[in-house]
Amino acid sequence: MGAGHGHDHHKVSADSDRRWLAGALAVIVTFLIGEVIVGIVADSLALLSDAAHMTTDAASIVLALLAIRLAARPATGRMTFGWKRVEILSAQANGLTLLLLAAWLGYEAIRRLFEPPEVHGALVLITALIGIAVNVLATWMISRADRSSLNIEGAYQHILNDLFAFIATAVAGLVIILTGWVQADVVATLIVVALMVKAGIGLIRASSRIFLEAAPDYLDPEQVGRDMAAREGVTEVHDLHIWEITSGSPALSAHVLVEPDHDCHAVREDVAHMLDHEHHIEHVTLQVDHARPTVIGIGATEPENHCGEAHGPRHVPRTHAAHTH
Structure with missing residues (x-):
């Protein structure tokens, strides 16, 4: 309806x-x-x-x-x-x-x-x-x-x-x-x-x-990435792309890594709901995968199941960012 x-x-x-x-x-x-x-x-x-x-x-x-x-x-x-x-x-x-x-x-x-x-x-x-x-x-x-x-x-x-x-x-x-x-x-x-x-x-x-597939003026890709990474269960967001199909029709795609003990489908729905209500992005395509346990450990290196060539910056929750530093 x-x-x-x-x-x-x-x-x-x-x-x-x-x-x-x-x-x-x-x-x-x-x-x-x-x-x-x-x-x-x-x-x-x-x-x-x-x-x-x-x-x-x-x-x-x-x-x-x-x-x-x-x-x-x-x-x-x-x-x-x-x-x-x-x-x-x-x-x-x-x-x-x-x-x-x-x-x-x-x-x-x-x-x-x-x-x-x-x-x-x-x-x-x-x-x-x-x-x-x-x-x-x-x-x-x-x-x-x-x-x-x-x-x-x-x-x-x-x-x-x-x-x-x-x-x-x-x-x-x-x-x-x-x-x-x-x-x-x-x-x-x-x-x-x-x-x-x-x-x-x-x-x-x-x-x-x-x-040129640039993000629209009214959206800050860095802020969007941080907000996505801050959702419960998300360990990392990368390959984040934001563009406009036509004026006033923003679209987003991203690869989202989720903690092993969280439901990928539930996290995807939560992230999509946030993008719609907080950033007014309705056309969303998310690839959601479980991260390997090593992504949570202190001093961990790049997780093995990352994309071979991730485009753009990585976005991680602040707690994980603090651990890696």
Whole structure:
């Protein structure tokens, strides 16, 4: 019953995420068409950069929607984890597009610093103000989805940066109207570029950690190992690996050695229960074996039934650590 409820909750959550993303996509595409026309008429790089950014916004949402659909597929054949990592590919693609777009806009902005075109400040201001309203609505819609998913967070960062871009563009349009200083359009673009670079690097760093099988930021492998070794009956924990299948789905595997007079099955259940309730790791694979009696003796060397090549540090109860020192 518990497992079925979890699947139902995930399905409802995914359906809700799709609805919010689709709503934001409709709002963005409608405005995007009008902004491109106004940007060309006003000859505003800031507006055209916003339009280019909104194009990637729309693409990022489409990508996120596709990723959600693929991630919902069951694990079959060679895809033993299913398609959940497609969401991480989507997040990394969003980060890369932000950086590539920032590079192009940065180059174009610097070029226009030396050859500023005539910019229609009034058109820029009016369009930017409408853009702020549109992006506030789209940002709110996506914020209603599950942002713990790196896939959805990638789409959210795109929209949020576009909101900042429109605010900067509105200020630039007002400055041009009041002072005639057309370079304000370029300054606004460079501000947007800086924000895009920051968001893009953050998304690539977070998604790369998952691809490299690194432990998630919110889990300390050393502390997890110590907590496992501290459970009653455990003499040692090694080959401890912690990674994320996709954002928010941590997994753990380890080799646990148990005192000869303790029940391996009971110890395994106790350790798994602790990992679930104290560290929120549900996907746990534990190899549990009885340790040889020599592992308990004072001054004992490596037990004979260790793995041939244990990966990572060993974790032992503090009392045993004190004996070995």
